Every structure is written in structure tokens, then in C-alpha cells.
Amino acid sequence: MGPLRGASAAPAAVRITAIASLTPLEELEADPFLVDSRSQHAMCARWAAEQGFVVTRELLVGGLRFDHDALWDGVRPGVDVFVAPSRRVLERALSSAEEFTAECARRGVHVETVGSAEPAYDARMKARVHRRLSMPTAGYDGK
Template identity: 60%
Template sequence: MGGLRVAAIASLTPLEELDQHSFLVDTRSQLRMCARWADERGHTVTRQLVFSGVRHDLCALWADVEGGTVDLFVAANEQVLSRALLSVPEFADECAKRGVGLESANLPEPVYDAAMKADVHRRLSMPTAGYDGC
């Protein structure tokens, strides 16, 4: 089953959870894990989706499936998937109805030392000076 077009799913998790759930905060590492999983199987990541607590029937989830550019969804692990979606079972059912695969990469998570956490924090923090909300 090689050569599939894959949508990689990452979860948005508040930066405040960096110390408890470093991997869930680090969307770049989640997406890299999905890309590595896909590459090892001869698949191509054609879409990267990053969200938190979305409904299984959100139009944006299915646009690329309907457009013929996604055959399979992959998340780094079940915890990422459960953060990204309101209901994993409903999403899995919808995937089955549409004939779209759903997988978890389940590769080893990176080890987050203080320097790596600082880098994630730096990348994900927004400067607030001069920010007017627009």
C-alpha cells in the first residue's frame, strides 16, 4: 500500500503545558514524525493540518479528500489525535465511510531537554509589544 497521499495531523496545545506535555506543544516535531512515517512507507505528505478540538465533520478536514489529494490521515500518536479532534471514534467512522485511511505513526517521541524546551517556547511565543489584536 505505497504511494498514498497523506494529510498529517498535529495538535495545538497551549504553551503552558510545555513542561508536562512537551511533544503535544511541539507541532513541528509532530509533523516531522508524520512525514518520517509516510516516507518510510513510500507515501507523500500533501497536507499538514494543525488544530485543536475540531469536529469530525469540519469541512476543512475533508476538502483535500474531496479534491482527490488525500488518501490517508496520519497523526503522530493517539494522544495527538485525541487533542486535535473532539471525537476520534466519530472521525474514524467518517474516514471509514469515505474510504480514507487513518493511522498513528507511533514513533519514539524526541527527548526534550531544557534547551529543546526553550527552543519550542521561543518559536511558539508571540511578542506582545505593539500588538493591537488585529
């Protein structure tokens, strides 16, 4: 996993899939970033924009097998790029980050990690994440 260099396709043709971890709300106090999938996807979107791309698909998964159809449906070599905020998010989202990256290499698909610092969560930020995740059917969107 390194910087995306010299993609053969024009930026508009590159499709970015952002991977976020599906982590139970019960882990909010111990590891708020892993629970905060919205911030994970936002980090991936910022990375994509900095590269001149846009996120075309967002996945929210926890322990998904590296060969699951949800990952690979329609994925094309030289066109699709998977991006995760960090290696630890990738490790939480997938059953095996190593097998996934090996499968990406085998298929000719890039895998990137943003590598930016994770946000520091204070009590107010944790409360916002908690409200957003505990009241999704009430129409609360976390703003």
C-alpha cells in the same frame, strides 16, 4: 488504524495529510510533545517517507469536529490518508477521535498513527520550542 497495506493508487497518487495538535504554549512543561507541532509534523513526514509517500497537507488543529470542512475538503477514498504521530495527538487535535476514525471508515479513507516513541525533551529542547512559538512574528524559525 493499522498499517497502510496494498493502497490501490500508486505511491505518487497517495496524498498524506499530517495531523498535529494545536496545544497552548502554557502546557509546554507538562506535555512538550503535544505543544511541539513541528516535531509532530516531522514524525508524520518520516513515516510517510518510510512508506514511499510525501506529506501533501499539514493540519494544526485543536479539538476540531470530526465533520469539519477543513478535514474533508477534497478528500477522496483510496487516495487520501490521514496520519497522526499517536492516538493521543489525534485525541487532542480532534473533538472525537472515535467519530473521526468511524467517519474515515465510512468514507473509505485510511487513518494511520506513526506509533514511534515521542522525543524526550530536556530543558534546551523546551526552550527552543518556547522561543519558536513565542516569537513567530520576529522571524525566529526555531533553528
